[in-house]
Each structure stands twice: as structure tokens, then as C-alpha cells.
Amino acid sequence: MTAQLIRRDDIDFLLHDWLRADKLVDRDTIDAILDLSEKLASEAFLTHYKRSDVEEPAFEDGEVRICPAIGDALAQYAELGLFSAGFPEEQGGLGLPYLVCMASFAYFAAANVATAAYPMLTVANARLIAAFGTEAQIDTFARPEIDGRWFGTMCLSEPQAGSSLADVRTRAVLDGRDALGERYRLTGNKMWISGGDHDASENIVHLVLAKVPREDGTLPEGTAGISLFIVPKIFPDGARNDVTVAGINHKMGYRGTTNCLLNFGENGGALGWIVGKPGDGLRQMFQMMNEARIGVGTGAAAMGYRSYLLSATYARERLQGRPAGRRSGNAVAIIEHPDVRRMLLQQKCYVEGALALCLYCARLVDTAEDCAEDAALLGLLTPVAKTWSSEHGLAANDIAIQIHGGYGYTRDFDVEQLWRDNRLNPIHEGTTGIQAIDLVGRKILRDGAGLLVLEVKILETAEMARDIPGLAEFANTLSATWRTATETIQVLRRREANAALDNATPFLRAFGHVVTAWLWLDQVVAAYTLRRTAPANTKLAKGKHHACRFFFEWELPRVGPMLTFIASKGDVAATAPAGIFG
Incomplete structure (x- = not known):
């Protein structure tokens, strides 16, 4: 039986109804790849998730040995052509859009990120060689990686x-x-x-x-x-x-x-x-690093997503306590308690928001080469996708342990391992601080082109939302928050360059919330349209609307105080003497 790693109706909605992947490749091809990925991830990657955590790599006689099940799973991955999926046919690939490849990867990261890391790195490695190497280098080194024979x-x-x-x-x-x-x-x-x-x-x-x-x-x-x-x-x-x-x-x-x-x-x-x-090395390597950053963000979102689904299942099955004001009678499932539903909503808005953010960036990868605006927006959003997803995917894992109570801390339940695995992602491919400097220093203060593109898209979404019942308040809140963010950016532009970076990380976190709020509202606009034309998807649309409401009511209000502090030129961290610590 195929395990539920990520809700398929959500993936379908994101790709088909929101991001319109059918403009890149036909729907039958997309669905076939997703079917294949979901099945293989469940049957070949998830099955050794706990085993590979226990049977760690060993260094013996100068050679490194890994859990054999990892090699077996990756051999199947290669045999089914998934290493080659995103490469053009002339290089031995299937020519699939990056968006579809990232959606496929999400299943494998959710099932077993440690095994999925090998093809993620291999594919990015081969793509770099294919982009900058000579024909001889491509034939000799990239093609065996595209085949999945070399990593x-x-x-x-x-x-x-x-x-x-x-x-x-x-x-x-x-x-x-x-x-x-x-x-x-x-x-x-x-x-x-x-x-x-x-x-x-x-x-x-x-x-x-x-x-x-x-x-x-x-x-x-x-x-x-x-x-x-x-x-x-x-x-x-x-x-x-x-x-x-x-x-x-x-x-x-x-x-x-x-x-x-x-x-x-x-x-x-x-x-x-x-x-x-x-001297060209770092410029070339940035292609692989940026691809890996989207991959890390997607993996973090996927692991958070799986922990959310595990939490929802546990909350429906775990009987404990009674509703407030009732002292007798049968215990109820803990999902009946409002605080548990609050935690589930928080998980939902984090993981579905993070996955949407990463797949939106993947969609930009497919169009950036031919569209300067998409390239600028991709550059702006890449550090956000990597950081916001890795931090909030992890936050969803943390909440999963809380929902599971004492059992969540034990190795009997996967949420413990999912938290440990995901804790690495805020460091992978550049720490949060490094991504913040990239966002503020390079993408906003030095360039700013992506910011102009983002503003147009945010205001377009807000305008569409104002015409939909129940969304006008969200639209007004998003527009107001965006104005505050742009005012803060103007303050940063007037500051001395180094001082402008003092609070880059708080700014990245606030900016990531604004971007995610925009994408949540944009999804709800798409879901509303879908609900009118396809009533069978009413459950999904209602779920998106409720999560969006939670994000706007619970999460977005945190942005204001962060931006106010940044605009006030707060220097409490920058002026703290090193001698006061420890």
C-alpha cells in the first residue's frame, strides 16, 4: 500500500490549477511521473527510513560502506529514469520541467531525505557540467551521472x-x-x-x-x-x-x-x-548552489509536510481527555481539543505554504532563461525559499512532537527522526544569516529589480482577492503589510552599507512571512475559482481558505513589530560587547 507522504490532491492543485504546469508539459506526463514517484518513494525509500538511520555509514579499510538498502533504492530510481528526468533529450534525459522534477523530489525527500540527497546532489552536479563544461567533459562525466551510474x-x-x-x-x-x-x-x-x-x-x-x-x-x-x-x-x-x-x-x-x-x-x-x-569557479558554482537551495527548501517542506500528516492521523486516533466543562463520559480524540487544532492549523499553513513557495520558485526556473522579470524574481526569492521553508518546515516537525506528546520523543514514532533530519536544513547550502545577507545586500540593496516584479505581483493578487467574498480583508492587510515592508527597505537604503545588514536576518524572516502570505492568498484565489468550476474540490478549497485565514490572523501580525524594530535602526546586537557572553 502506498503511504501518504504528501497529499496528492494538494500537489495536483499546486501544479495544475495554480502554477499551470500544463503550459510546460502535458498533464498526462506530469501525472505519470507523480504516480511513479509516489509509488517508488513509498515502496523503496520509506521502507528503509529507520534502518538507514541506525545503520550509519562505516569507514572500513579505507572504504566507506553504507546501508545496502540505500543503493538498492537508488538503483531503482536510476532504472526508472528519474536521474535523467530534467535533462534534455539530446543529453539522454526526458526533458521534464524543473517544476515537475521538484514535485517528484518532494515525495522522495518526505519518504527518506538521506537517500534522496544522493540524486539531488548528482543531478545538480551534472547540470552544472552540462551548462559550463566542454562536450568532452559532458560526455565523460555528466552523462554517467544523468544515467544514475555515477554520483x-x-x-x-x-x-x-x-x-x-x-x-x-x-x-x-x-x-x-x-x-x-x-x-x-x-x-x-x-x-x-x-x-x-x-x-x-x-x-x-x-x-x-x-x-x-x-x-x-x-x-x-x-x-x-x-x-x-x-x-x-x-x-x-x-x-x-x-x-x-x-x-x-x-x-x-x-x-x-x-x-x-x-x-x-x-x-x-x-x-x-x-x-x-x-576565476570563474564561484560564478559557476552558484548555479549548483541555487539549485541546491531550492532543493533543500523543498526537502524541508516535504519533511514538515509528512510530520503534519502523521500528526493529523495521530490526533484522530489518540483518545485522551474530554471537552472543556465535561468531567465524565468517554475520552475524545485529541483533535477535538481546540489547542490541538490550533497546532495542526499552524503546521498546515507552514508546510503547505513552504511547499507552494518552493514550487513557485521551481516554476520560475523553467521560465527565467527567456524572461528577465522571472529571472529577477527567482534571484530575489531563492534565499527566501531556502530559509523560510527550512525554518518553518522544522517548526512543523517540532509541533508534531508536541502533538504526539510523550510518544513524540521516542524512536517508535517517525516524528522524532523527521525533526532530527530537518534540523540540518537551516544550515545546509548556506545558513540563515548567509541567506539574509544575500537577500538584503545583493538582491535588494544592490539590485532591486526582483523587488519591483514582486510588488506588481503582490498588488495584482490583492486586487483579484478584493472581488472575492471573504477575501477583501486579507487583500487590504497584505497591501498594508507590503507598504510597511517597502518603507523599511527605504530606511535600509539610506543607511551605511554594513549597518544595513545588522538586522538582515530579522528582515529575511519578516520578508519571508510577507511573501508566504501573498502566496497563500494567491492560492486561495485559485482555489475559489476551482471551487466554482469543480465542486468536488470544495474540501481542498475550504482547507486552503482556513489555513490562509490562520496565517493572516496569527502569523502575519508578527511582521509589523519586526519591521518596526528594523526601521528604528535597532543596534542592540551590533553594539553588544563580545565580553558579555559566556
């Missing part, structure tokens, strides 16, 4: 340089040229490498950021000197490269995903081929 990683962080990539010390020295391009010898260390080594694929393709030394042997300063290299674990001829595992990091979640400290060049230098030109 891929992204190697950015180092022990001394996590998010601060300007401090990367891995060196790449020119070693000649061959059919694959300019060849370099790399020496250095990379830390926190997900999928860094394992026995689930024939080979592993590492995409490594490194610096090419200057003539005097020193490394360039800053990020401008970073280049990108393809460094395989095993060469195409079967020989081993000089890449070794120095250790495995044991995280609180994602335990089935190996996470390694890798040494490059212990025995003379790991050979790798440069992608593009020296």
Missing part, C-alpha cells in the same frame, strides 16, 4: 573555511592538457562533503573549488581567484585518483547520507580538469 558532490567548505569561501586554501597547479581540457593537480582538504564517498555507485564526480597560485606561489585573495574543477574518484580508465577519505562526520540527522572530510593530493596531487576559465 556527484559539491566540494566547497574546508576545515578553516565554511561559508567564508574567500578563505579557501585548496591549490590547483596546471599539469598539462588532454582531450578533457586543461588538467590540474589539486592539493587540499574539503569538509562536510555530503555523498563524499560510498559504495552505492560506480564512481563519484567531485566538483571542487580551488585557487590557482600566482607566479610567486601565493594564492589569490578573495573569491575572484576561485576556479572550479572536475575531480573524479576514479578515472575513466578505472585507475584511482588521489582522493582519500580522512574521516566521516556523524550528524544528528541525514544519517544515511555520508558526510566526509576529503583529502585531495596526499600522494602527489589529485588530477582534475578545470571547468571554463580560471
Whole structure:
């Protein structure tokens, strides 16, 4: 029996009725992929969810071994063509839109994010090579990944340089040229490498950021000197490269995903081929990072969504207590208690809002290349999708434990593991603080084009909502909150550049709430239209309306005080002396 990981009617509504995916590919194809994904996720990924959490990766005789069920599931994933789904036919793919691929991925992340992480990284790795590599590099390295025979990683962080990539010390020295391009010898260390080594694929393709030394042997300063290299674990001829595992990091979640400290060049230098030109590395890697950010946000939303469904089921089945004012009689299901329904509503508006946000961004990916406005909006919303979804998906997991009571803390119920797994996502692909600096510093203060596009769309949604019974109040609240947000942005633009970033994280959280409120109202407008034309969907439409109301009444009022503090130029954190802590 297929387990319910994400409500299918919700996915169908988001893709077909709200985002109009049929303009990208026919509905029959979409439904076939979703059917396949839902079934495989339930039958091959969910079935080893707890096993892969217990049977952690092991480092034995210089080799990393993982839970065999992970490899078996990924072999089925490859056999069914899901690695290749989003690639064009000329590269061996199915040519599916990114939106459909992300909807498919959501099922696998909900079922078992640790196993789903391998294809997420591999697909993004192959897409980067396909975008910037030579034909020989694409044929040699990307195509085996598209087939699902080889897996891929992204190697950015180092022990001394996590998010601060300007401090990367891995060196790449020119070693000649061959059919694959300019060849370099790399020496250095990379830390926190997900999928860094394992026995689930024939080979592993590492995409490594490194610096090419200057003539005097020193490394360039800053990020401008970073280049990108393809460094395989095993060469195409079967020989081993000089890449070794120095250790495995044991995280609180994602335990089935190996996470390694890798040494490059212990025995003379790991050979790798440069992608593009020296100094282009960070610009190229941003494609993979931004794709991964949407993927992380989608995964976080999916895990929160599954915990919400588990909570709803438990709340209907768990008998405890009686309604207020009644001391005798049979116990009622805890869903009859208003506070439990409050928690379920909070979960619902978080997870459905987060999934909508991520899929909206995925829809923009499909159109950004041909539409400058969509590209600008995508740039603006990517840090929001990653952060808001990872933080509020986690919040939904936290609420799930509360609803389950004492049982929620035990390993007998999946909500405990789902919380541990999802706790990693606010750190994955850039912490909340890094995303906040990106949003405020780059996307708003430095550019601002995406903000203008967003304003038009928010006001359009508000205008449509005013003509629908029961939505006018929401429309007015959204417009007023947006005005407050734009006024706060004007205050930030008048501040000195560094000072404007002092409260970037509170601004990101407030801005994320405004964006999510807009998307909730936009969904309800679409659901209202659907209800008028398709009465069978009345339950879904009512659910969307009630969750939207909860978000506007309970969540959106939090934005005002946050924006007021930011506009007041509050400096309590910036001026706190380091000596007062600890």
C-alpha cells in the first residue's frame, strides 16, 4: 500500500490549477511521473527510513560502506529514469520541467531525505557540467551521472573555511592538457562533503573549488581567484585518483547520507580538469548552489509536510481527555481539543505554504532563461525559499512532537527522526544569516529589480482577492503589510552599507512571512475559482481558505513589530560587547 507522504490532491492543485504546469508539459506526463514517484518513494525509500538511520555509514579499510538498502533504492530510481528526468533529450534525459522534477523530489525527500540527497546532489552536479563544461567533459562525466551510474558532490567548505569561501586554501597547479581540457593537480582538504564517498555507485564526480597560485606561489585573495574543477574518484580508465577519505562526520540527522572530510593530493596531487576559465569557479558554482537551495527548501517542506500528516492521523486516533466543562463520559480524540487544532492549523499553513513557495520558485526556473522579470524574481526569492521553508518546515516537525506528546520523543514514532533530519536544513547550502545577507545586500540593496516584479505581483493578487467574498480583508492587510515592508527597505537604503545588514536576518524572516502570505492568498484565489468550476474540490478549497485565514490572523501580525524594530535602526546586537557572553 502506498503511504501518504504528501497529499496528492494538494500537489495536483499546486501544479495544475495554480502554477499551470500544463503550459510546460502535458498533464498526462506530469501525472505519470507523480504516480511513479509516489509509488517508488513509498515502496523503496520509506521502507528503509529507520534502518538507514541506525545503520550509519562505516569507514572500513579505507572504504566507506553504507546501508545496502540505500543503493538498492537508488538503483531503482536510476532504472526508472528519474536521474535523467530534467535533462534534455539530446543529453539522454526526458526533458521534464524543473517544476515537475521538484514535485517528484518532494515525495522522495518526505519518504527518506538521506537517500534522496544522493540524486539531488548528482543531478545538480551534472547540470552544472552540462551548462559550463566542454562536450568532452559532458560526455565523460555528466552523462554517467544523468544515467544514475555515477554520483556527484559539491566540494566547497574546508576545515578553516565554511561559508567564508574567500578563505579557501585548496591549490590547483596546471599539469598539462588532454582531450578533457586543461588538467590540474589539486592539493587540499574539503569538509562536510555530503555523498563524499560510498559504495552505492560506480564512481563519484567531485566538483571542487580551488585557487590557482600566482607566479610567486601565493594564492589569490578573495573569491575572484576561485576556479572550479572536475575531480573524479576514479578515472575513466578505472585507475584511482588521489582522493582519500580522512574521516566521516556523524550528524544528528541525514544519517544515511555520508558526510566526509576529503583529502585531495596526499600522494602527489589529485588530477582534475578545470571547468571554463580560471576565476570563474564561484560564478559557476552558484548555479549548483541555487539549485541546491531550492532543493533543500523543498526537502524541508516535504519533511514538515509528512510530520503534519502523521500528526493529523495521530490526533484522530489518540483518545485522551474530554471537552472543556465535561468531567465524565468517554475520552475524545485529541483533535477535538481546540489547542490541538490550533497546532495542526499552524503546521498546515507552514508546510503547505513552504511547499507552494518552493514550487513557485521551481516554476520560475523553467521560465527565467527567456524572461528577465522571472529571472529577477527567482534571484530575489531563492534565499527566501531556502530559509523560510527550512525554518518553518522544522517548526512543523517540532509541533508534531508536541502533538504526539510523550510518544513524540521516542524512536517508535517517525516524528522524532523527521525533526532530527530537518534540523540540518537551516544550515545546509548556506545558513540563515548567509541567506539574509544575500537577500538584503545583493538582491535588494544592490539590485532591486526582483523587488519591483514582486510588488506588481503582490498588488495584482490583492486586487483579484478584493472581488472575492471573504477575501477583501486579507487583500487590504497584505497591501498594508507590503507598504510597511517597502518603507523599511527605504530606511535600509539610506543607511551605511554594513549597518544595513545588522538586522538582515530579522528582515529575511519578516520578508519571508510577507511573501508566504501573498502566496497563500494567491492560492486561495485559485482555489475559489476551482471551487466554482469543480465542486468536488470544495474540501481542498475550504482547507486552503482556513489555513490562509490562520496565517493572516496569527502569523502575519508578527511582521509589523519586526519591521518596526528594523526601521528604528535597532543596534542592540551590533553594539553588544563580545565580553558579555559566556
